[in-house]
Amino acid sequence: MSAFVDAAPPLLNASRFRAAHEAEWTRLDTLLGRIEKRSVRVLSDDDLLALPLLYRATLSSLSVARETSLDRALIAYLEQLCARAYFQLYGVSDSAWRDLRRFFTHGWPGAVASLWRETLVMAVLTVLGGIVAYALVRADPSWFYGIIPEGLAGGRDPAASAEALRTTLYHNKEDGLGIFASFLFGHNAQIAIFAFALGFAFVVPTALLILYNGLMLGAMIAVFADKGLGPNFCAWLAIHGTTEMFAIVISGAAGMRIGTAIAFPGRRTRMAALVDAGRTAAIAVAGVVLMLAVAAILEGIGRQVVTSDGLRAGIGAAMLAAWMVYYYGLGRRHAPRPSA
Structure with a gap:
């Protein structure tokens, strides 16, 4: 990933970066929204397998966005998305009644x-x-x-x-x-x-x-x-x-x-x-x-x-x-x- 980060800055801008990775972010956002509204049981097997991969890809995007100084709004969005994914994957349940x-x-x-x-x-x-x-x-x-x-x-x-x-x-x-x-x-x-x-x-x-x-x-x-x-x-x-x-x-x-x-x-x-x-x-x-x-x-x-x-x-x-x-x-x- 470090090689990609070193080579990427001259070629990246916010719109190109968003176009290249927005599909991954959107899918992760959609899956997280479904879990937060109901529970992880609503996800299909394919979605469950994809969830940690999408989380890691979004973390990588956040790292690139920070190191290449892309716009703050995009960085804030990615930070929030990563935080939500982290708590769903590794955090405690948000509902004692659900447990x-x-x-x-x-x-x-x-x-x-x-x-x-x-x-x-x-x-x-x-x-x-x-x-x-x-x-x-x-x-x-x-x-x-x-x-x-x-x-x-x-x-x-x-x-x-x-x-x-x-x-x-x-x-x-x-x-x-x-x-x-x-x-x-x-x-x-x-x-x-x-x-x-x-x-x-x-x-x-x-x-x-x-x-x-x-x-x-x-x-x-x-x-x-x-x-x-x-x-x-x-x-x-x-x-x-x-x-x-x-x-x-x-x-x-x-x-x-x-x-x-x-x-x-x-x-x-x-x-x-x-x-x-x-x-x-x-x-x-x-x-x-x-x-x-x-x-x-x-x-x-x-x-x-x-x-x-x-x-x-x-x-x-x-x-x-x-x-x-x-x-x-x-x-x-x-x-x-x-x-x-």
Whole structure:
């Protein structure tokens, strides 16, 4: 470029220079205007490829214009055009609302959809744990105390009478439901974060935690089923459990994605595989925190206000269907493709 600059001054003037390069400036200005009015997603693949080339060409034009002392109006125009292009290419987004909308419509559901294989594995582990614990506790109730700590059971154990268990399902008159919801949110969030974080240890601790979560679920169902209250307990659990269990399963899936990237990076370096997996997993877990907030509200308030088994089960089923459509309907179209 320096040779061109040295040779150009005797031959250049503002009108000739503008005529030679104005098409590039105009196209760059047009592309920037479309991005600023809407977003970069409106550009075609050809426009996206051309954008950095046009930016560099305009920077070169600005350099020539300054060194050859062309008119100030042209230099000011090129400076402004280069500044706009720089902020679109390298600057932060000019709209927090746009970023938030993109997270909910693309980032979050797309990240979860891309984890569908890991999510299926974690769901199978949860169901397997539930079946095993159910069978063990129904065969020998003493297994219950080896699976669920006494404090967590809260009196819902094999020694409780059918009437006492029924009371916990339909006649819970606790006050401060909002405080209770906050407590449950913190508890469930800890399980989800641990399931995600333990994935770094080659997935095994994450798998064991998810399996244990299923064991606790199966053990509790067995206690109520033994007193003829199995369907009632499942309905009581469903109003929040479909959202909560799904969130924990997704957290485990995110941890599994991290762990498998470390253990089996493929053709990439281990660090490159970890960065790629970590980006998707982190977005998914950020959404999981929101899911757990919804579950806490349903568990701390809705579950105790709604006492009809049919309505409880209906709310739980509707929530599960909504999450499935959100993730695997909307999200499937925006799922990031794994790097080779």
